[in-house]
Amino acid sequence: MEGFLKKHKRQQAFDDAWKEIPPYPRFSVPKKAYHEMTQLQGKEMRNLGSCISSVLASALRNPDSSQYQDFKSALNCVSALVDFTLMVQYRSHTPDTLSYMESYLQTFHQTKDIFLEFRTSKATRAQANRQDRELRELMADQRAKAVRHRIVANRRRLADQERVERSDWRADLIRREKHFNFIKMHYLTYFASHVRRFGSISMYSTEIGELAHKDQIKDGYHRSNKNEAARLIWLHYGGHHALGIRLQTIEALSKVECVIVVEDSGMEMPTVPSCSTPRPVLKGRMKNTSTLTELCTALDIHYSNMMEEILRFIRQTAADDRRLPADPAELRLLPVEGFAPLEIPVPDFQETDRFQIHRARCTGTKAFRNGGSRNDCV
């Protein structure tokens, strides 16, 4: 993709958009410019996949007429590949999701040729340059022999035609030499049939084995006295595993009946909190925000705007004893607490009993962790 961006002089735009990527849960904001990254780890690759299509869309904005088709194909290709990888991560599938998966892959294969010319080796590039030079010389000879093209406009048109012809020849040569026929590209075609026969792809992820090596072996070894390491590793993991299973059993039982029966005693314990849906929570109190005036000063918001909006909000709420007073003088006196983060529980995809916590932050004009201010979008 770097070659594509370089060809169309969009490298700087891409890097600018890359630097502007805001934080998001389970996403680490890249610290380096895109072109400075040489090797990507698994986590960085996942990060890249989750934001690449929107960063590319931002970098390829406002194309001119000659770039329009190329940009369209590139965006189509990258978006289709990202969509495919997202569909592959589904934990359960329906015939519809599988057909989406196949159609994304088909779109990717139809549009991937836009990046073909950038898969060239040094030898192919040298061969293409040599062919280009020979063609240019040949065309120059022919032009010199022809007398009728002496008018400037004709000469310019001829030069344009020659350039297009040379470019076509070059593309032909590269297409002959380069291809996408490699094993990782071929694998993708089997994903849908694999899901139909064996189930979700994520079940066969090798990452689980890699992580297990840390949990089962390395953590146990670090906690052992290093003399009887094998036995201590086994005891450490066995204990942790047994406790984990027990906790999961308790959690599962509490979800089913909202009560836990304590073993041996037969006593039932209600577990209401685990059954209720978690709500957004304000965390991290800000200093010097005990009234609305102070809050507005701390966050650099016009007090009049805040008062106007809060009065509008009060008018929309039901008139009961919980309602805030609609008098600005009274509102000014009410105690206020300002907060920076808001923890929002979001149900996990295809596992609605699990929640991811999104920490949306609002720091006003103040810097967040030695960076810029953070006023997240929700």
Added chain:
Amino acid sequence: MAQLLALFKIRNILSEAAAVHRLALVRILDPINVGRFHMPSGHTRVGNRINGRDMRIVSIGAVIGQAQVIPSDEKQWIVNHRMDLTTFNEIY
């Protein structure tokens, strides 16, 4: 979609119930092109509201999750719906 401007808790000590309201002041971002997907990338875009009031106070219960937006043009952002499976499944 909206940008957070302030998060606060206000207690109505003047009433007997002394109810606490957890509120957020937000700046509304309007969808560009009526929220249609921008082809060929398939993204939606949002921009600052041009007409009418752009700020609003909402209860924090109305906030359903964080969003990731990437600057596109001036005062326009691309909504990245491919961040996670939940967002991808909901928006696409």
